[in-house]
Amino acid sequence: MPAMTDTQARIGRRAEGTRRVGRATAWIAAAATVLATAFRIVLATGTSDARTDSGASTSTESGSTADDSLQAPDSAPRQGSGSAHTGSGGS
Amino acid sequence: MTHVVEFPVWGTTAVLAVTDRPVEAERLLRAVLDDVDLACSRFRADSELSRLHTTTGRAVPVGPVLAEALAVALRAARLTDGLVDPTVGAAVRAIGYDRDFASIVDGPLVPRAVPGWHRVLLDAERGEVVLPRGVELDLGATAKALAADRAARAISSMLDCGALVSLGGDVAVEGEVPPGGWRVALADDHRTAVAAPQAVVAVRRGGLATSSTTQRTWQRAGRAQHHIVDPRTGLAAEVVWRTATVAAATCVDANTAATAAIVLGHDAPEWLAEHGLPARLVSASGEVLAVAGWPAERERQVA
Numbered sequence: 001m002p003a004m005t006d007t008q009a010r011i012g013r014r015a016e017g018t019r020r021v022g023r024a025t026a027w028i029a030a031a032a033t034v035l036a037t038a039f040r041i042v043l044a045t046g047t048s049d050a051r052t053d054s055g056a057s058t059s060t061e062s063g064s065t066a067d068d069s070l071q072a073p074d075s076a077p078r079q080g081s082g083s084a085h086t087g088s089g090g091s
Numbered sequence: 092m093t094h095v096v097e098f099p100v101w102g103t104t105a106v107l108a109v110t111d112r113p114v115e116a117e118r119l120l121r122a123v124l125d126d127v128d129l130a131c132s133r134f135r136a137d138s139e140l141s142r143l144h145t146t147t148g149r150a151v152p153v154g155p156v157l158a159e160a161l162a163v164a165l166r167a168a169r170l171t172d173g174l175v176d177p178t179v180g181a182a183v184r185a186i187g188y189d190r191d192f193a194s195i196v197d198g199p200l201v202p203r204a205v206p207g208w209h210r211v212l213l214d215a216e217r218g219e220v221v222l223p224r225g226v227e228l229d230l231g232a233t234a235k236a237l238a239a240d241r242a243a244r245a246i247s248s249m250l251d252c253g254a255l256v257s258l259g260g261d262v263a264v265e266g267e268v269p270p271g272g273w274r275v276a277l278a279d280d281h282r283t284a285v286a287a288p289q290a291v292v293a294v295r296r297g298g299l300a301t302s303s304t305t306q307r308t309w310q311r312a313g314r315a316q317h318h319i320v321d322p323r324t325g326l327a328a329e330v331v332w333r334t335a336t337v338a339a340a341t342c343v344d345a346n347t348a349a350t351a352a353i354v355l356g357h358d359a360p361e362w363l364a365e366h367g368l369p370a371r372l373v374s375a376s377g378e379v380l381a382v383a384g385w386p387a388e389r390e391r392q393v394a
Contacts, residue, residue, distance in 0.1 A: 069366065070170050070348055071340035076369035076384035077275075077292035077299065084276035084291050085095060085269075086106040087284025088260040088301045088336060 093253075093269050100124055101132075101235065103259030109246060110253035110267045116246045120256060123242040130156035131234040133180065133227075140228060147224045154218070161213050161220060164233045167347040168208035174351040176322040178206045180227025183320050186327060205322040231318075236300060236346035239263040243342075260284070262299040263342035277371065279305045279334050290371065290379075292386060298342030302349035303334040319353050331356035336371040337363065338385070344368075 094113035097106050105124065109116045132138040139157045153161070164177035185203040211228070212221040222228070239256045240263045246254040247266030255264045255273045264273045272293030278284035280303075292299075302319060304327075321328040335352035339345035348368050352359035360382050363370045369385040381387035 067166065068170075070344045070368060072367040072383075073294075073297040073338045073340050073369065075295065077294045077338050077386060078272065079386045080272065080274040080291035080293035082271060082274060082291075084274040084285050084288060085093060085108045085255055086257040086260075086262060086273075087276040087278060087288070088257065088262055088299055089278040089280045089284045089303060089334065 100258065101128070104257075105259075106255070106257040107242075107246075108255040108273070109250070110269060112250045112252055115250055116252070116254060119246050119249065120242045123238055123245060124258075126156050127160070127234055127238040127241070130154060131160045131230045133229060133231075140230065143220065143222055144227060147222045147226065150212075150214075150219045150221050152218055153220050158213070158215055158218050158220070160230050160234045160237055161211070161228075162215050163237050163343055164228070164230050165208055165211060165213060167233050167343070171347060171351040173208060173322055174354045175232055175347050176205055176208045177228045177230055177233070178208050178211065178226050179320045179322055179325075180229040181206075181225070182322075182325040183229050183318065184227070185325070186320070202325040204325050205320070207322070232350050233343055233346060235259060236261045236263075236298065236342040239342040240298065260301045261342050261346050262294070264294055264296060264298075268295045275299055277301065277334075277336055279303055279373070289373075292338075294338065297338065297340045298345035299336065299338050300342055300345035300349045301334055301336040302346070302353045304328070304330045304353060305333050319350060321354050323354075328354045329356055330375050332359065332372045333375050333377075334371075334373045335359065338369045 093108050093110055094116075095106065095108045096113060096117050097104060099105070101124075105120065107113070107117055107120050128135065128138070130139045133140055133144075135141060139154055143151060143153065143157070161177070167175045168177060182203045182205050206223070206226045210223050210226055214220070235258045239258045239261050243254045243256040243263035243265040246252065246256070251266075253265070253267030253269060253273075255262060257263075257275075262273075262275055272295050274291055274293050276284040276288035277290045277292065278288055304319060319328045320326065332353055335349045337345045337348040337352065339348060345368075348363065348366065348370070352363060352370065352372065355362055359370075359372060360380060363382045366383075368383055370382040371385050372380040372382065374380070379387075
């Protein structure tokens with residue numbers, strides 16, 4: 001019976017090894033899927049950033065000016081009364 | 092209480108009004124003006140712009156102030172479909188404005204075609220520009236307004252006060268507003284506006300600018316000239332409006348629209364209304380037209 005026990009033990013160790021390899025393979029496959037997904041997101045983000053960076057230059061334009069149109073004031077001027085602080089006219 | 096200081100600059104007048112700290116504010120304003128002048132003047136041989144004109148045809152590094160002024164000028168050209176074009180430099184010289192205004196003399200009128208703003212290549216990220224041979228820049232239309240915007244912003248943010256900066260009538264206001272708003276008198280000539288206003292308006296934020304065909308005029312070949320060139324012809328713009336005053340979110344945008352209005356002539360009211368830019372247009376014969384919400388109640392005809 002001891003011989004049977006050794007054989008069964010070897011079979012058992014072999015089966016356990018196979019299960020471990022299987023679990024490891026599954027983990028690797030899952031990790032690869034996660035990494036690939038993350039990598040695609042990073043790539044997509046990078047592409048988006050690259051498009052922005054190579055588009056219309058905005059970094060050196062006046063801070064309060066937009067790039068797509070002349071900007072109207074928050075509100076139109078109103079009639080003023082009293083002495084003026086300054087004048088506007090041809091110069 | 093507001094503090095007001097006035098001094099001559101660039102052949103015109105600078106006016107600074109602040110709600111506090113006038114001494115430090117004037118120091119900041121003068122520093123901004125010095126920076127812009129050294130970068131953008133076409134009348135100084137030692138300016139960065141003058142040096143750029145000697146290195147055409149290849150990529151040249153430019154400093155941050157000139158890079159910003161170029162970006163602002165090219166944006167103005169793009170947003171006005173070329174009506175406000177910085178490549179009018181040679182055309183302006185050709186009709187006689189080839190030196191500081193006080194020194195202009197009469198001579199023959201030989202118009203020059205305007206090359207077009209598309210020919211200027213600016214890499215704002217790298218701070219490099221390529222100016223093709225034969226292209227001369229005149230940043231006067233937008234650089235003055237840019238200086239007013241920069242100064243008002245710097246004064247307001249660094250000194251924590253309200254600021255009005257006017258450079259020859261190109262006005263930028265920022266920060267705290269005095270009671271009743273910042274009051275700006277309007278006239279054909281900014282120098283006489285406060286003493287003899289045609290109208291007074293109050294602004295609280297942003298920019299206000301006036302372009303006029305009645306100032307900086309001279310004779311060339313027996314014909315009256317003014318400094319606003321129509322890029323489509325290379326000649327002084329036809330005088331439909333003698334002044335155009337526009338309010339916008341910034342002085343740069345107000346100046347851009349006011350110049351475009353002079354060049355557009357009869358089409359200006361519709362163009363301004365489409366852009367939602369309040370404006371006051373004075374015709375060659377003195378009739379006043381209020382556009383896009385500009386206050387008209389107490390407006391009167393200009394003699």
